[in-house]
Amino acid sequence: MRWMDAAIAAGAVPAAFVPEASLGRTDLTTVTGADLVEGERLRALPVGAAVGPPGPAAFLDGIQYWAVTGYDGVTPIVRAYVAAAIRRRGPDRRLHTVAEAIREIGITCRAALSPAVRNALARFEVDLIDLPVAEASQPGRLLAAAHVQVDRAREQIERDLAEPYVASMGKEEWLVVDGLLSDTVALARHPRAVGVVKSHGAQYFEGEDLVTALTLAQGHRTSVFRPRGHRHQPVFSWYLRLWPWQGNDLHYGLLRVEAQAAEDTVARASALSAWLLGERAPLSTPDARWDRLLYPIYEVEAYLKSRAPGDLLPLPGARLPRTGT
Amino acid sequence: MILRPDTDPVGRVVATELKPATPHQFHFWTATETTIGIGTIVKVEAAGRGEPGEGRVVYGVVTDAYAYSDLATPLHDVVGAEGDPARAAEAPTARQEIRLWTAAVLRQIPEEPLQPVPLGRVFVASDADVAQALRMDAYLSGATPTAIPIGLYSSGGLEAPVYLDADFLLGPEAAHLNISGVSGLATKTSAVEFLLGAVFQHFPRHKGRIAAVCFNVKGPDLCFLDQPGALTDEDRARYERLHVVPQAFSPVHYFAPFKADGVNLNTLRTHPGLVETVEPLVWGLGEVLDFAEVLLNRDDIDAKADAFIDFLSDRVLNREFEDGFGGTHRVQTFADLERLFRAIFDGLELSGRSDMWRTHHIATIRKVRNRLGNVSTRCKGLVTDDGAANDLPWGRFEDRAVYVIDLANVDPLGQDLVFARVVSKLREHLEKRALGVDAVAVFVDELNKYAPADGPETYVKKMLLDISERGRYLGLVLFGAEQFRSQVHRRVVGNAATQVFGRMDSDELATPSYQVLSPATKIKLATLPVGELMVRHPHFTQPIFVRFPRPPVLRGRDGVERFPPAADLPFEEAVVRQLVRLDRRVKPNVVRDLIADREEDDVRRALGATRRERPADVVAFFRRVLGARVGPESPRERAVVPPLNPLSEEPY
Numbered sequence: 019m020r021w022m023d024a025a026i027a028a029g030a031v032p033a034a035f036v037p038e039a040s041l042g043r044t045d046l047t048t049v050t051g052a053d054l055v056e057g058e059r060l061r062a063l064p065v066g067a068a069v070g071p072p073g074p075a076a077f078l079d080g081i082q083y084w085a086v087t088g089y090d091g092v093t094p095i096v097r098a099y100v101a102a103a104i105r106r107r108g109p110d111r112r113l114h115t116v117a118e119a120i121r122e123i124g125i126t127c128r129a130a131l132s133p134a135v136r137n138a139l140a141r142f143e144v145d146l147i148d149l150p151v152a153e154a155s156q157p158g159r160l161l162a163a164a165h166v167q168v169d170r171a172r173e174q175i176e177r178d179l180a181e182p183y184v185a186s187m188g189k190e191e192w193l194v195v196d197g198l199l200s201d202t203v204a205l206a207r208h209p210r211a212v213g214v215v216k217s218h219g220a221q222y223f224e225g226e227d228l229v230t231a232l233t234l235a236q237g238h239r240t241s242v243f244r245p246r247g248h249r250h251q252p253v254f255s256w257y258l259r260l261w262p263w264q265g266n267d268l269h270y271g272l273l274r275v276e277a278q279a280a281e282d283t284v285a286r287a288s289a290l291s292a293w294l295l296g297e298r299a300p301l302s303t304p305d306a307r308w309d310r311l312l313y314p315i316y317e318v319e320a321y322l323k324s325r326a327p328g329d330l331l332p333l334p335g336a337r338l339p340r341t342g343t
Numbered sequence: 344m345i346l347r348p349d350t351d352p353v354g355r356v357v358a359t360e361l362k363p364a365t366p367h368q369f370h371f372w373t374a375t376e377t378t379i380g381i382g383t384i385v386k387v388e389a390a391g392r393g394e395p396g397e398g399r400v401v402y403g404v405v406t407d408a409y410a411y412s413d414l415a416t417p418l419h420d421v422v423g424a425e426g427d428p429a430r431a432a433e434a435p436t437a438r439q440e441i442r443l444w445t446a447a448v449l450r451q452i453p454e455e456p457l458q459p460v461p462l463g464r465v466f467v468a469s470d471a472d473v474a475q476a477l478r479m480d481a482y483l484s485g486a487t488p489t490a491i492p493i494g495l496y497s498s499g500g501l502e503a504p505v506y507l508d509a510d511f512l513l514g515p516e517a518a519h520l521n522i523s524g525v526s527g528l529a530t531k532t533s534a535v536e537f538l539l540g541a542v543f544q545h546f547p548r549h550k551g552r553i554a555a556v557c558f559n560v561k562g563p564d565l566c567f568l569d570q571p572g573a574l575t576d577e578d579r580a581r582y583e584r585l586h587v588v589p590q591a592f593s594p595v596h597y598f599a600p601f602k603a604d605g606v607n608l609n610t611l612r613t614h615p616g617l618v619e620t621v622e623p624l625v626w627g628l629g630e631v632l633d634f635a636e637v638l639l640n641r642d643d644i645d646a647k648a649d650a651f652i653d654f655l656s657d658r659v660l661n662r663e664f665e666d667g668f669g670g671t672h673r674v675q676t677f678a679d680l681e682r683l684f685r686a687i688f689d690g691l692e693l694s695g696r697s698d699m700w701r702t703h704h705i706a707t708i709r710k711v712r713n714r715l716g717n718v719s720t721r722c723k724g725l726v727t728d729d730g731a732a733n734d735l736p737w738g739r740f741e742d743r744a745v746y747v748i749d750l751a752n753v754d755p756l757g758q759d760l761v762f763a764r765v766v767s768k769l770r771e772h773l774e775k776r777a778l779g780v781d782a783v784a785v786f787v788d789e790l791n792k793y794a795p796a797d798g799p800e801t802y803v804k805k806m807l808l809d810i811s812e813r814g815r816y817l818g819l820v821l822f823g824a825e826q827f828r829s830q831v832h833r834r835v836v837g838n839a840a841t842q843v844f845g846r847m848d849s850d851e852l853a854t855p856s857y858q859v860l861s862p863a864t865k866i867k868l869a870t871l872p873v874g875e876l877m878v879r880h881p882h883f884t885q886p887i888f889v890r891f892p893r894p895p896v897l898r899g900r901d902g903v904e905r906f907p908p909a910a911d912l913p914f915e916e917a918v919v920r921q922l923v924r925l926d927r928r929v930k931p932n933v934v935r936d937l938i939a940d941r942e943e944d945d946v947r948r949a950l951g952a953t954r955r956e957r958p959a960d961v962v963a964f965f966r967r968v969l970g971a972r973v974g975p976e977s978p979r980e981r982a983v984v985p986p987l988n989p990l991s992e993e994p995y
Contacts, residue, residue, distance in 0.1 A: 111437040299423035304415040
C-alpha cells in the first residue's frame with residue numbers, strides 16, 4: 019500500500035494490529051420487544067419437510083477486514099477493506115457472481131497527525147475517513163470509532179449492491195441476505211427478499227414466549243412477529259430451528275428470518291422456512307457457524323475472502339506471535 | 344494444427360506451502376469442465392506486467408490430477424443428507440469443487456537462472472508451444488534438420504506433430520528404440536512399422552543411406568510389409584499432419600529358411616502371388632561354425648570345446664587336412680565333417696591309441712560333433728549338409744529397403760543362430776563401411792527372449808548388449824519390442840535412448856522400473872487406447888503421449904486372409920518352382936524329367952548350387968551339377984538252361 023509506505027517514510031511507526039474482524043452483521047443488542055402478527059400468542063409451528071427453493075435465488079453477503087498499520091505518535095492509522103457480492107444460483111446448482119463491490123479505506127484523525135505524515139497522506143488519493151479530534155484522544159477510542167466506520171462502509175456497499183439488484187430481479191427470483199433486511203429500504207419492502215440473521219444478541223421476547231422462541235424443536239418456526247422499536251425499516255420476522263439444539267446450545271441451529279412486513283409474508287412463512295430448511299445441505303463446514311450459516315452464504319463469504327488482500331487476513335497458522343494484542 | 348488462440352487462459356498456477364511451485368513441478372486449477380487431462384502440455388506465463396516471473400515462460404506436462412470439494416469430512420456429507428444418499432444430490436447448491444492439476448516442467452524460457460514456476464496464467468499449448476516445450480525447435484529447422492515424426496500429440500481434439508531427433512534415434516549421439524506393452528493392445532508392431540516408414544521418408548539425406556532388418560518371430564506379423572493396407576480418413580489426415588506419405592514399404596526383401604524337406608519355404612508368405620519374392624535362407628557348415636558358440640549352452644561352455652571348434656575353423660575347414668590315420672579330408676559340408684569325425688573315431692579305435700587326438704580329448708570331440716550334428720538336425724532347412732549357402736546380400740544393401748527374415752516357425756536354436764549371425768554380419772560390414780548403407784535399424788520382437796533380465800549369459804544376449812552399448816557409433820540401431828520391459832536386461836533397455844510404451848500391464852507398472860511415473864500416468868498407461876503411445880526421448884524431459892496412424896501396410900492377419908499360404912508342394916513341383924523363379928524360360932517338364940528317379944539329396948545339392956551360381960542357362964547348369972543320369976542297369980540276361988525236350992506224356 020503506497021500511501022501507508024509514504025506515511026511510514028514520513029515518520030509514522032509501522033504496526034500490525036489486527037482487531038477481531040467482524041465477518042458478518044451484528045444483531046441488535048437490546049431487548050426491544052415485538053408485536054405478534056400471526057395468532058394470539060407466540061407458538062412453535064412445524065414447517066413441514068424441507069423443500070427446494072421457490073425460484074431462482076441469489077445470495078448477498080459482505081465482509082470487512084481492518085488493521086492498524088501504523089501509529090503516528092499514539093494516533094492509529096487504520097487500513098480497512100470492505101467487500102460485498104451477490105452470487106446467483108444457476109441451473110447447474112452453482113453460484114455465479116452477478117454483482118460485486120469493494121472499498122479500501124484509510125481511517126485516522128488527520129488533525130492528530132504530525133504535519134509530515136499528514137502531508138505524506140495528502141500526496142495520495144487515499145479514500146480516507148477523517149475522525150474528529152475528540153475520537154483521537156485515546157488510541158482505544160479511535161479504534162472503536164474506526165470499527166463503527168468500517169461497519170458502516172460495509173453496510174453501505176451492501177446497500178449499493180442490493181438496491182439495483184432487487185430492482186432488476188425477475189418475478190420468480192429471490193434474494194437471500196446474510197443479516198438484517200431492515201437496513202435497506204429496498205430490501206425491507208421487497209416481497210422476495212429474505213434476511214437470515216445468525217446472531218441473537220437482540221431479544222424480542224421474555225418469559226414463556228422467550229422459552230418458546232429459544233427452545234424450538236428442529237423443523238419448527240415461531241409465529242410471525244414484528245420487531246418493535248426497530249431502528250430501521252419495518253419488517254416481519256420469525257425464528258426457525260434448523261438443527262436440534264438439545265445437547266448443544268439454545269442458539270444452536272437457530273435462525274431469525276426477516277421478510278417484508280406484509281400479509282403475504284405471514285401466509286408463506288412456513289413455505290419459506292421449509293425452503294431455508296432445505297438449504298441446510300450441503301453443510302457449510304468447516305465454518306464453526308455451520309449450524310446457522312447457509313451454504314450459499316458461506317460460499318459468497320468464501321468468494322469474498324479469496325479476493326481480499328492477504329495482508330489484512332488473520333493468519334490462522336502464523337508462525338510469529340501477533341503483535342499489539 | 345492447433346489453431347485455437349492462446350489468449351484465453353484455461354487455468355492458473357497456485358502454490359501453497361504444502362504444494363509449492365518449484366523449478367520442476369507446479370500446480371494449477373482449471374474450470375470443472377476442461378479439456379485438460381493427464382499428458383496435456385500447457386504453457387505458463389506470468390499474469391501481468393510487473394508481476395513476479397514476468398517474461399518467463401514455462402512449459403509443462405500434466406502428470407497428476409485432483410478433484411475435491413470444500414467438504415471437511417465425509418461425515419458432513421452424511422449429516423447434510425441426513426444419512427440418505429439419494430438426498431445428497433437434492434441439495435439446492437452444489438458444493439464448490441476444484442480441478443487441481445500437477446504438471447512437470449518440460450522447459451523454462453529463459454533456461455537460466457532456473458527458478459520456480461511463476462504463479463501465472465495457464466494456456467493450452469499450441470503447435471509452436473509443443474515444439475518449444477519438447478525442445479524440437481533445435482532439430483526441426485535449420486540447415487540440417489533431423490526430425491522424424493513419431494505421432495501426434497493430442498489434447499481436447501487438437502493435434503500437434505511430435506518429432507524425434509534422428510541423431511538420438513539412429514545415432515551417433517544416442518540410439519536405439521525400445522517399445523513395451525501388452526500383446527494385442529499395445530500395437531507394438533504397428534508402431535514400429537509406422538516409425539520405420541517415417542524414418543525412411545524423413546531420415547536426412549546428409550546422414551546417408553539407411554535400411555531395416557526385421558526378424559519376424561511370430562506368425563505373419565511382418566510378412567506383408569510390401570502390401571498396402573486399409574486406412575481410414577482419420578489415419579490419412581494424421582499422415583498428412585505428420586508429413587508422411589502413407590505407402591507400403593518398397594523394396595522389401597524376404598528371407599526364410601526351407602522346411603525340413605529342403606524345398607518348401609518355411610514361411611506364411613507362400614501364396615503363389617508372393618512366394619517368388621521370398622529368398623531361401625540357407626547356410627552351410629562355414630556359416631554355422633563361425634557362430635558355434637550360439638549352439639553351446641551354459642554347461643557346454645568350456646575352453647576345451649571352444650579350442651576344438653577354433654581348431655576346426657582355422658585348420659580344417661576348406662583346406663586339405665590329414666586326419667593322422669592316413670586319410671585326407673577337405674571339409675566343406677556337414678557331411679564332410681561327419682566323415683572326418685568317423686575317421687577320427689575309427690582311427691583311434693583301430694590304432695588302440697589313447698583317447699587323445701591332436702591334443703583334443705575324444706569326449707570333447709564327441710561333444711562338438713553332437714552339438715553340430717544337432718543343429719543340422721534341428722535346423723534342417725536352414726542348415727544344409729552340402730554347404731551351398733544362400734544369404735542376405737552383404738555389401739549390397741539398398742537404401743530405404745527392408746529385409747525381413749522370417750523365423751516364426753524355426754526352432755529356437757535356429758532363431759538364435761540366425762539372429763546372432765545376421766547381427767554379427769551387419770556389425771562386421773558396418774564397421775568396414777561395406778554394407779551398402781550407413782545405418783541399419785534392426786527390429787527384434789520378444790526381446791525378453793533374446794536378452795532376458797535373468798537367465799544364462801548367452802551369446803545372443805552378449806551380442807545384444809554389445810549393440811546396445813556400442814551400436815550407435817556404427818549405425819547399428821536396435822528397435823526392440825517386448826511385453827514386459829522389466830524382463831529384459833536392464834542395460835539393453837537402459838541404452839535405448841527412445842523408449843515407447845503402449846498399453847501396459849498393471850503388474851508390470853508396479854515394478855521398480857516405473858517408479859518415476861505418477862500414479863495417474865500409470866493409470867493412463869494401463870488404459871491406453873490402441874494407437875496411442877507414451878514416448879520418452881532424450882530431448883523430452885518428461886514422457887509425452889502421442890497418437891500414431893495405422894501403418895499403411897497390410898497387417899499380418901489381414902495378409903494371411905488376403906493371401907492365404909499355399910499348401911506345401913510335392914518335392915518335384917517345389918524344385919520346378921525354384922528353378923522357374925531363377926529363369927522364367929525353364930520348362931517344368933524338362934526339370935521333372937531331369938529329377939525323376941534321382942535321390943532327393945542330390946537334387947537339393949544341385950538346386951542349391953544353381954541358386955548360388957545363378958547361371959545364365961539354369962537348366963544346363965542344373966543338369967551338369969546333378970550329373971549324368973546313371974541309367975538303371977538293364978537286367979542281365981540270365982543264362983537259362985534249355986529245357987529238356989517236352990516231356991512225353993507217354994509213360995513209356
